[in-house]
């Protein structure tokens with residue numbers, strides 16, 4: 429099947445009513461480039477969607493043919509909203525929300541439990557990057573899809589001086605914001621692309637950086653971070 433056939437109109441996803449036109453465009457392009465181009469790795473698979481919020485990316489994964497999605501989310505109110513949305517859809521029986529810290533969930537999961545791990549919009553809301561990649565290596569899904577803000581200001585410090593770019597950059601977030609870290613001190617690190625690539629390599633995954641410019645609809649509304657390189661996504665295939 430071609431990408432054209434598989435293109436999802438995000439406005440057909442019930443979660444679309446929680447955002448505006450630019451937001452719909454952002455979801456549509458993320459879904460197209462991260463998921464629709466990899467449906468061969470999604471159809472019939474058991475997907476773990478980490479930091480799933482209301483299941484706003486879980487739903488299109490089910491539309492693309494995932495057998496099931498387990499969504500882990502720390503905030504109860506987001507799961508309540510997600511359950512309300514899913515209840516009225518054909519996918520209610522294939523979606524399971526789990527409330528809690530995703531690292532606690534990962535620690536209790538067993539190797540082979542999931543075919544695909546999706547970690548979108550989370551790796552810049554934590555300080556536990558190494559733990560995440562250790563769990564990916566231990567659980568060994570055939571596919572891992574990562575999408576995160578990335579730090580690209582290493583040039584200020586001089587790449588040559590360090591030999592390789594620094595890996596993690598500290599920022600402060602507001603834990604009262606439902607999109608942000610749940611850690612009370614608000615301390616997070618943004619990974620650099622070189623860090624993500626080294627960790628995927630070390631976890632046993634061949635990776636490809638998602639090219640958001642290719643096959644796009646040409647609409648960059650709400651996509652500036654992907655365009656200017658402060659956000660990146662990767663598809664990792666277990667070696």
Ligand SMILES: C[S@@+](CC[C@H](N)C(=O)[O-])C[C@H]1O[C@@H](n2cnc3c(N)ncnc32)[C@H](O)[C@@H]1O
Pocket residue numbers: 478479480481482484485500501502503506528529530531547548549550553606607608609610
């Ligand atoms: C920016 S949203 C990403 C939502 C969705 N995955 C996406 O990419 O559109 C980040 C989500 O991570 C959740 N979150 C933050 N820390 C978490 C943790 N330790 N365990 C589980 N969820 C967490 C937040 O509540 C929020 O819903």
